[in-house]
Amino acid sequence: MATTTQHHFSSHDGVSLFYQHRPAVAATATKKAIVLFHRGHEHSGRILHVAEELVLDDCDFFAWDARGHGMSPGERGDAPSFGAMVADVDAFIRHIQATYNIAAENIIVVAQSVGAVVVATWLHDYAPNIRGAVLTSPAFKVKLYVPFAQAGLSLMQKLRGNFFVQSYVKAHYLSHDPERIQSYQEDDKITRAISVRILLGLYQAAERVVKDAAAITTPIQLLISGRDWVVHHGPQHDFYNNLGSHIKERIVFDGFYHDTLGEKDRELAIDAMRRFIRKLYETPLQSIDLTQAHVYGDSKREADELATPLSPLSVRGAYWNTQRASIALGAKWSQGLKLGQDTGFDSGSTLDYVYRNTPTGSNGFGRLVDKNYLNAIGWRGIRQRKQNLQTLIQDAMQRLRAQGQAVHVLDIAAGHGRYVLDALTAAEKPDSIRLRDYSPINVEAGRNLIQERQLQDIASFDEVNAYDRANYQNLDPQPTLGIVSGLHELFPDNNLINQSLLGFADAITSGNYLIYTNQPWHPQLEMIARCLTSHRQGKAWVMRRRSQREMDQLVAAAGFDKVRQLIDEDGIFTVTLAQKR
Template sequence: MATLIAEIENTSTQLPATRIASEHCFTTSDGTELFYRAWAPQGKSSQAVLLFHRGHEHSGRWQDVVDRIGMEETWFFAFDARGHGRSPGERGYAESFGRMVRDADEFVRHLSVTHGIAVADMAVVAQSVGAVLAAAWVHDYAPPIRAMVLATPALRIKLYVPGAIAGLRLLRKVKPKSFIRSYVKPRMLTHDQEQAQLYADDELITPQIATNILLDVHHTSTRLIEDAGAIVAPTLLLSSSADYVVESKPQQQFFDRLGSAVKEREVYPSFYHSTFWEKERDLPIARTREFIERQFEDPAPVASLLEADKSGYSKSICDDLEQPLSLLSPKRWAYALQKLGMNTGGRLSRGVRIGWRTGFDSGESLDHVYRNRAEGTTFIGRMIDRAYLDSPGWRGIRQRKVHMLELLDRAIARTAQRGEAVRLLDIAAGPGRYVLEAIQRHADVEMSTVLCDRDVGGLDWGRALAKSMGITSVDYRQSDAFDADAIAAQTPRPNIAVVSGLYELFPDNGPIRESLRGLAAAIPAGGLLLYTNQPWHPQQEMIARVLPNRDGDPWVMRCRTQVEMDQLVAAAGFRKLETLVDDEGIFSVSMAVREG
């Protein structure tokens, strides 16, 4: 360590910029142009470090770190989050934190295309709220990055006021677009007076943050701490013990639960919050450089998760859910009362009735969720149905549909641009409402569609739905989505295949791999596969202990990490192109291309 520190001049003054940043913009999927800086290497390089700034700040703040860290043969990139720095938007505001995480993913894909740098040759360095954003991106989108350095992640912000989160939730309901002004003074961030003054004088730093973003960071952090086992990227966590801004205990909990085979933590006892801008910042900068260079030179092997259904993180959670709770457990009786209520008065709700009759995971149940219209017996029944439809999982299901339609639109356009007629196959469509809606929107595209399902009732419902929508070009067929030979034999041979809401219902990987084998045989090279996943669910235990599935058994789900799901798809011969995730991180939709 002493050698590493000696390699960088230990001085509290701001170094003159030795690497000049070029300035650029990239356009996000919602049409917003976000600003970013690029620090080019001395020569050609296929490696990059991505820098994520903390809340209130901007990409220009990283200049001193880039100058001090060395690594002259490596690209450095940093973007201004929307509502920050030179990016547009009301200061400190975004529609959601999930939108900001998606911006990060789109930024990385832009860099990969523009500069020809593979995501597998990128590392991440992030501070505070930026560290939460980076961790959420790695958790939800599963990019195969080389390493991740998280400095004082804002997993729990010190709000000091009792009941602050409850108060912010109330404020958000009363005034959805509201703002909180930061209590943090520059002297609370660093012992370095010069750095504190530079912070105070920086006109691009905004002191306010939107209430919705503050709450979203809190909720996202809760999810990340709980589900840190899903993160497998090599991770270095840097913590400051004298931090006035964020709590240290959640950082330790997150670190302890990380699923990374390579994970290291460094604690700086006297540091304030701004780890990379402290008086002795050469210590964390040198540690960061050493960790990243080690992962670039000798990358940790990527662990195979193809048999994660047999042992490991997600399997242990699933095993626990299959075991009955103790008779003395308060949760056992709470779930029993909830089940009794849903099976009696809950039946006034049409959605709950459908769930008990066909299974809460059935195609008919999901069709009711997609329509999102509260129905029931009496006004009370409709109230119950509205509460049922507004549960987190069903909100996520509807967002999954939006994302599926978004990727389906792109897949249809991409296929049509190649001059091919679209041949679409959905192997577990149920009624297939979202596919029918896509057909309506692309009436000018030559398209043949086969919608399969094992449930005759769901197929009959779909035929009636298609007729009501005036669509006659769809062929509904009864078929087993886990029969590889049956999938491979489907005609016409599809150039777009869809698997939506299926694999996440089954904990074992064997049937999933068999299904993917059939899809790989059915789809020609260059064809596209759209698939969904459920990496996490806030009501996983309640669902397992209260609700039945379509077979009448307890609906026990094993939440596959996105890394595992992507590995299963890759093992079948597909390469993932992109992923979309809802704001709560419950459901993902991905598109992959069949390799030659």
Template sequence: MEWIESEGTFSSWDGAKLFYRSWRSSETTDRALIFLHRGHEHSGRLARAVQELGLGDFSAFCWDLRGHGRSPGDRGHAENYYDLVRDLDAFVRFVCVEHGISAENIVIAANSVGAVTACAWVHDFAPRIRALVLLAPAFRIRLYVPMAMPLLRMLLKFKEKAFVSSYVSAAMLTHDSEQRRLYRTDPLITRRISVNVLVEMHDTAGRIMDDAAAITTPTLILAAGSDCVVEAEAQRKFYRNLGATRKEMHEYPGFHHALLHEAGRDCIMEDIREFVIRSFTEDVDRSLLLNAHKGGAMRVEYDLLRQSTSALRTAFFSMQKYALRALGRLSRGIAIGLETGFDSGRSLDYVYEDSARGLGRIGRAIDRAYLDAIGWKGIRMRRRHLEKQLHVVMDNLEAAASQVTLLDVATGCGRYVLSVLKARKGEVDATLRDWDDGNLEQGRALASSLGLGRTHFERADAFDPESIRAVSPRPNVVIVSGLYELFPDNDLVLASLTAIGEVTEPGGYLIYTGQPWHPQLEVIARVLPNRDGASWIMRRRSQAELDEMVRSAGFEKIGMEIDPWGIFTVSTARRARD
């Protein structure tokens, strides 16, 4: 079969021009394989694998990671590992637009480090792709040096931009002598990797392994039986936790890490080929996501958080609660949380301000530590992402000569919206709603100080469908921020979203937030009170679950932002035109 290889560049999420290759045959249809190459390597190394797979009715694509191959950047470096996940999202969007391929007709095939990136993207961004093929995924790299990861973390404290050289030799990758020679002599192979990428990938992989139940995409895992580079048990843990109803794991005895370059790889190609073809004979059933509140891993997690724990852990959390009430009141932020609930609009408004206050030097120090908690860092990044998305959709509407009419169904104190309205010189008609009179009063005062005369505040329940349907004039931008993640019942959220879908102008936008993961979920549940004075217990929703509810309300997701810790998401969806 004759394959036509093309080269080009695409603009990634930050404007970086990354190099890519594509392979097409005369039999090409609207289906695509997108490959992610191993760490240290580049897209050219996959040309032979495309040929050997022989899927002529698929296009194939692969890009060179930033800092690799013919893409720009310091060799083996990225400012943040999560930049690579964002690059994958940008590349898939580019392929879909440039080549007219639906995401639902795309299969991701990723090797080693690339497989971790692919899993992080599928977990966090919840793309509606057809299937996922993971070859020797590097969830845990064998570092061999005792205490290697703590030492690397320590190195980063003294040197932000540090590098290590790969210990991996060609003989550790494959038994194929020709492939060994090609690896050793390839001038585009990058032998070094930045320490921050290595550490951040390790942390991301741990999060994804633990929460693999959130991944429902059909997945094939191929493991090398004699892998000296990555740990097989980490792959098995991911497989055990994986939430996909269709999943397979094959192990090849005696095979080394670089499965696509290994001797005797015909069986690997056959297994990939069979899985990919079968993936297009069975549709992915996403309807189960709408009922995830009735069962599944996150429901189990939620139920366990509502139950008592062991005596030792109860004592541990009781000590934290005592310290919070005794010393925490010296901190202004903790005092607000204790008074109004740590999930309240006023508490979040204080976190947004990010200015440490308290009684004396000790109180300010406690407050600074409180504001620097990873969850609050994520909240502030969520605000930046939300403001960015708001500007984008308003620019789109104004470019189409449409007057922006905005509705925020649960605005809190509205600080994030008001800052955007001020930047747009107050020329937007905005209705900001909330259930709490204190939030509304504070919001009105802030709007008045900013001179926003076209902003209207009103008391309303975001879960009252009739109240939402009665909004007039009909909005073309609707915001739901920091709300749905507080309530476990999907039926309640769906009723709200359905009403939003009905009231939003055709072609209008919905901006919504999610919290698919949190590293301090149990501490929050056992220690912090919510706005009702009860324990702040959250049922997480995967991004796939949240997106499916939004889709069922008549919206199509078109973009998403997420913090590098994977905690908070901000998504934009567009209502279908009538």
């Protein structure tokens, strides 16, 4: 048995998190890693026994203490948000890749309970190219045993802010193993409470991931405890049935309590894991091609259903007719609703209005309607996307400066240009800014903004079709940073998207960067399709979502490697930095 060592890594926000490493005993040509994620309330020391019991001597093992747990910093049982915990996973895996020279395709993750939900959310939102995952008793729906507990906690959070909930779970409801029970009771590193923002964030993320599990194509083994007093079985089975993975396996262990990997008869689960893991490593890496998802697949079916007219005599038809009428009425006083109806709710003019986020109306009622409109979850996500764009633009500029490169920016669908100009001039200015858009209205507004900010010496704005590959040829200066934000989400056809990505590949030389956005999820797709119009001659705004894996594959096919990704707390919009191979 190799000696286990203790380390720290810097996470996405600079916080130093604790982890343990047990190196492989048997040297092999290809390095492999198993990464262990503990249950809620626990820490790495409670799951490291799996490294010994699996007897996979050719694998390195890693186990972390989630922030707010064990030896990692933070208030016990808390984190800035559930999304921050998911971003921690991405940072941890990237740290392992870089520090230990282990490729993502040779990494398998094993996660329990709350840790399994965090990992499942990571698989959905970040689409990592790992070899596979084993999820045991994922806490997609915790048994709170109090009627309307979730709604009550949500209300109390609004009134009180963040607070903590003590765990009701006793050790003898987790495992039949007497030693495991005793160690749980005596372990002073066990975190007995969980913050309400993490608990509610867990519920929200779990509901989204279970519903949209088709977006996950990673090979997955799901281990379910048959007599679980802590979490419900139903969502676990729904998750498995919805999975898009071509390689998946589900095993229910009758009589097992919640701590699947700490049960008295856990060798049954350990043996199943070992078999599954070995099979994954012995089989060539499986990657499902999603580049033709616009022709077939769940998102195509979803978009087709949203585009299907409803009978006005049906309940749903009558409901959405009423909603459309309400929007039309509100547009009489709300500036945002009127602008959306006039230019399209997906237009550059609308997005610029959303970025400014100043409720405007012809009277007090109109301003109230406008405030409610601007606070819609999708528009909140758009504003967070703007912040994430600024973060990655500054990151890319720093990388280019460190490489001794000039910063020449090309944004192919800038709208009014506000978001990109805000980001590009937040710190030091780039060497040049070339903005483009298809709309004369947007181009004129963008040129005015450039004049207003006195950027004429480095910035230009032209009316150009982003989907004509010829428009990327012979650019002077040659762009070192390409940006495409909010454009590809508006068009379902991947063949069209490829034209812009290949154009970027023509224009950007090896080692330079591309920033792209995506929309893998939206909770209001039907409302948007039934009630809002697009910029295309007032047609219904029907969106085909792209999973993050689909979008990443399209970018990779054009010659770019993913470097870093950010996502909003609701999982709606991603912003990704990629480097030209």
